[in-house]
Amino acid sequence: MDKFVDEWLIIQTLGEGAYGEVKLLVHQVSGEAVAMKVVDLRKCKDAKECVTKEEKIHKLMMHPNIIRILGKREEPNTIYIFLEYASGGELFNKIEPDIGMYAGDAQKYMKQLLNGMEYLHSKGITHRDIKPENLLLDEHGNLKISDFGMATIFRLRGKQRLLDKKCGTLSYVAPEVLKQPYYAEPADLWSCGIVFVAMLAGELPWDEPTQECREYSQWMKDTCITQTPWSKLTNVAFSLARKMLTHEPKARPTLSQILQHPWMNIKFPDSASCDIDEPDNACEPNAKRQASIADYEGSHETPTVTSSQPAPRIANNIAPERLAILMQNREQVCFSQPTSNDDLIVNSQLHFTQSPLTQNNFQKLIKRMTRFFVKTSCEKTTMQLCKVLDQLCYNWNSDPSGVITISLMDAKRMQLVFKANILEMDGKMLVDFRLSKGCGLEFKRNFMKIKKSLQDIIC
Known part of the structure; x- marks a missing residue:
């Protein structure tokens, strides 16, 4: 040995x-x-x-x-x-700052993320630090949830408990986590929503989900539609983001409901075949922004x-x-x-x-x-x-x-x-x-x- x-x-x-x-x-x-x-x-x-x-x-x-x-x-x-x-590196490797990624790829990663989270929650486990840095890709480009340093058990033998520990990364954390106590599942779902926006827009919507943060305050008042990152999203993608990032935890959809959202079921062409300069109706508008991604080709994360x-x-x-x-x-x-x-x-x-x-x-x-x-x-x-x-x-x-x-x-x-x-x-x-x-x-x-x-x- x-x-x-x-x-x-x-x-x-x-x-x-x-x-x-x-x-x-x-x-x-x-x-x-x-x-x-x-x-x-x-x-x-x-x-x-x-x-x-x-x-x-x-x-x-x-x-x-x-x-x-x-x-x-x-x-x-x-x-x-x-x-x-996971030899494919972290998910943020695929996100170009201020641009994002091709919507078809974002859809694939969202489905895999939600499938992993659904399994986690079925085991009574919450992750509590979902963000692109903790989402890895294998050699085939499949998403893998990693780093369970902040994970905990929230349901045991059918009994669910409220959580009271402030943890996670501020830009991705749900607003109720900063107040406590909170339910595990909608808090994880919120973090998935921030990842969704980051993948499509290449930027985070706010520094923290509090009234003191101007961007979040505008989101709460519904006065930010024409500003980034929201202006980079199509109507269907914005609809999904709005549902996942609802301030009230009880009003957020379940993971299975998110998987049924129209955006999750759009038939996107393969990213390799999608014409960047002249995208057809099946391509999200942010596909136009993929040209500059070529600057990154050949190197890795x-x-x-x-x-x-x-x-x-x-x-x-x-x-x-x-x-x-x-x-x-x-x-x-x-x-x-x-x-x-x-x-x-x-x-x-x-x-x-x-x-x-x-x-x-x-x-x-x-x-x-x-x-x-x-x-x-x-x-x-x-x-x-x-x-x-x-x-x-x-x-x-x-x-x-x-x-x-x-x-x-x-x-x-x-x-x-x-x-x-x-x-x-x-x-x-x-x-x-x-x-x-x-x-x-x-x-x-x-x-x-x-x-x-x-x-x-x-x-």
């Missing part, structure tokens, strides 16, 4: 959470991949209790639209949770966890001696895929190794749209990137392995943290960005600013 474990590789960090990191594991022989959630029990006194609850709830579920949990093993200060690897590490300190420029050390200590990062998943869950110490990135292994990377190749060396690329970050007035810091962490306040005055890693692959340099904390749409907006500023060195 020890020899077998030695054949597993840590391929890349998929994301960070409040208690640790999520890493991609690949077996050198079989090429099988799993995601491993590494929980550092020393980071928080209630970490073990929270993770144990999450694992027990997650084990109750088996559905094609829910990420499978494969097992768990414990060490004195660490818990490893093994999960199904990463799953991350709901919460994340504190913001890094400010660092202005890389001194020559610091840059030399950074280049010398830069880790060789490998990208390939775990044999039987059960063999990972052993009582002996896990041993992981790393190997260089190759063209063949590159194909197994998680899909993300926030990476590009450059024509410059690692050192020059690092200097150019840091110069651009200074010009954009972003706070940034680098670790000994060369990973640059960028921290800022986004357009909604929320903290946004993302990371850049410069990797060598078959003699070429790859600049790879991934979200660490914050809104996926805001992350992509800022990524595009950086990419535009580096246009001279991009292949």
